[in-house]
Amino acid sequence: MKNNEIIEIRIPKTVDFDTYNLFECGQCFRWINNDNGVYSGVAFDKVARVYKTDCGYRVKCNKGSYEKVWHDYFDLSLDYAEIRGVLSKEPVLKDALDFGRGIRILRQEPWEALVSFILSQCNNIPRIKGIINTLCSLFGEKIHFDGDVFYSFPSAERIAALSDYELNLLRAGYRAKYIKQVAEKAASRELDLELIDKLPTDEARSELKKLSGVGDKVANCVLLYGYHKLDAFPVDVWMRRALEMQKIDFKGFESIKGIAQQYVFHYIRNYNKS
């Protein structure tokens, strides 16, 4: 038997960390809010639950997985309060930075980010989440945690091996053939996802754009969310709108403009809802 001991790690209030802003800002699709405000998620084959407490948050996970996965996944070595300070050199960002306090750029799995953002194109969030959830629950590995069953994100080999019938169960439409082709390339090692990590952002982007279903927007999402290349700047319809409304001067923080993008994206989509 493996060691299934469950532990809890505290994240103090002083840390920029807010589960709603963090998980609902559009960078990830698999964290579920169990209507009592507790978020559960899977990454790198591990499960965590995140609870809000009076003095911040606590992360419930298997012993060892905090050091191995969650600390990095939540990007806890970066001081986002300080980053907000840097980004606020551009006064236009101020409202978005205040509104999105607690957003961090998660360090997600490159493969998951690649597939997820291919599926996201010209699609709405609830349906994207539905497709990815189906993908994982049908073809991922079962993970038991804290009395519940979760599923890992299926490997490239697994997706490459799917029949047309299985692929159709996802109801992903024309995007299905994209992820199938990309999975075949990754499984055959024609696509080396680890190599991309070592490339500078521009070269990494051109490599990704060679893939079917990957254009500038998706490539930048993969770079930002899957490779933590913080200078990647995804421009989608929302960001285009935001940039039309307000010119943003990136001088002084070109190397982390992707973080600015996340705050602006979240703000432009949600500021009128509160």
Place this chain on the structure above:
DNA sequence: GTTCAGGTCCGAT
């Protein structure tokens, strides 16, 4: 019923 959603591809200029 219609519109539209975190775009990309492909063929026609």
Place this chain on the structure above:
DNA sequence: ATCGGACCTGAA
């Protein structure tokens, strides 16, 4: 190089 239409599906 740029541009418009096509593309699956199901929320809203």
